[in-house]
Amino acid sequence: MSPFVAAAVDLGASSGRVLRGEIGPDVLAAKVVHRFPNEPVEGPRLTWDLDGLWGGIQEGLQAAGAVQSIGVDSWGVDYGLLDERGALIAPPVHYRDNRTDGVMERVRASLGDAALYEQTGLQFMQFNTIYQLLAEDPELLERARTMLLIPDLIGHKLTGSIGAERTNVSTTQLYDQGTRSWATDLASSLGIPTGILPPLREPGDVLGTWQGARVTAVASHDTASAVVAVPAEGERFAYISCGTWSLVGVELASPVLTAESLAANFTNEVGVDGTIRFLRNVMGLWLLQECMRWWAPPLEWLLEQAAREPGGRFVVDAESEEFLAPGNMPERIQAYCARTGQPVPRTAAEITRCILDSLAVAHARNVRAASRLSGQPVDAVHIVGGGSQNALLCQLTADASGLPVLAGPVEATALGNLLVQARAAGVVESRQQGREFVRRTQELRRYTPRDS
Secondary structure, eight states, X not given: OOOEEEEEEEEOSSEEEEEEEEEETTEEXXXXXXXXXXXXXXXSSOBOOHHHHHHHHHHHHHHHOSOSEEEEEBOSSXXXXXXXXXXXXXXXXXXXXXXXXXXXXXXXXXXXXXXXXXXXXXXXXXXXHHHHHHTSOHHHHHHOSXXXXXXXXXXXXXXXXOOEEHHHHTTTTOEETTTTEEOXXXXXXHTOOGGGOOOEEOTTOEEEEETXXXXXXXXXXXHHHHHHTOOOSSSOEEEEEESSSEEEEEEESSOOOOHHHHHTTOEEEEOGGGOEEXXXXXXXXHHHHHHHTTOOSOHHHHHHHHHHSOTTSOOOOTTOGGXXXXXXXXXXXXXXXXXXXXXXXXXXXXXXXXXXXXXHHHHHHHHXXXXXXXXXXXXXXXXXXXXXXXXXXXXXXHHHHTSOEEEOOTTHHHHHHHHHHHHHTTSSOOHHHHHHHHHHHSOOEEEOOOOO
């Protein structure tokens, strides 16, 4: 039987890719056929270059050739507003823009953390969609007839379809965990027009066609797609989807909405098959990526030098919002260390080691917290995504957590995207079978904890 052939459009915060995938009884392969930059546009507001992304996507789909299905995933929370003709009113604003400064604090003071968390189960982060909508230009909001999150916006450009895929909707802080629908009462109480919230759809739903290929809703939040491709056996595992962000958590059957979970600021986001991604957002390799804008040495050399540095001399809080915005990251890390009474890292290698030690500590802390708060035992940690290639970070995470780390696949998000498409086409029967495909076909590396 010929393999199922599909295209995965995977949009990240710094670049986009289109991959051509093949899925069959003995094959699960994805090849990048086109890669394109995703650079924010600076102006009165920091925005996304949607026209540039759309151009890159079209080039990539042409390069992918004949496929049976297309699926799109991206980062969460950001959106575009469409007018009554279905046209985009303004470029989508970047989640790192400062327009939401102070908004979250006002909402929390007004409604109370407990009430918000009990309904939405979401981690409090200043760029959540709810706060972006409250910071939106009132004139634009008045003109809007529909709000589409980024993957749904691309799906609309491909097919004209209007809808909101559930895994991404659950990142907005406008999703009701109890009713499994938009939290329209919450939106109304804050003055957000509920008429702009589109109908929900599920991973596997068909949006329409583009040049003869079926366009399928996948787990359109990139972390949800990545978790689909975690090559775990059984349920006693934690995952770290590691890239610009590190998403650290466990997979559950139902949300955890306790006071303890609220105090720990854990998030409950929806996964495939109604599962819950119980996790925390950690700043991730953004810390190193932003440092690289200020440094000349190549990354490979820096990692080699960082591995030679003594560990544990400097540690920053990799979850602190002071590292969220673009800017001079090396200087901010040095200032943090000085302010907290630590030695100050001076060289690029020392700062790199500081970042990796800090991420490993944050990874281990949140794996333990996820297990404790959810009651889910964890016997192993799976690191997937680009960070799984960073051998030093993987080993340090194993050391800090005291658990074995299994690294890979690198292209977990794209593979999860493809697996959902294959399942919608009847090629893959279940989430468990998809993970077995990943274990059988992808290169994985194991890191054993060392005394440290």
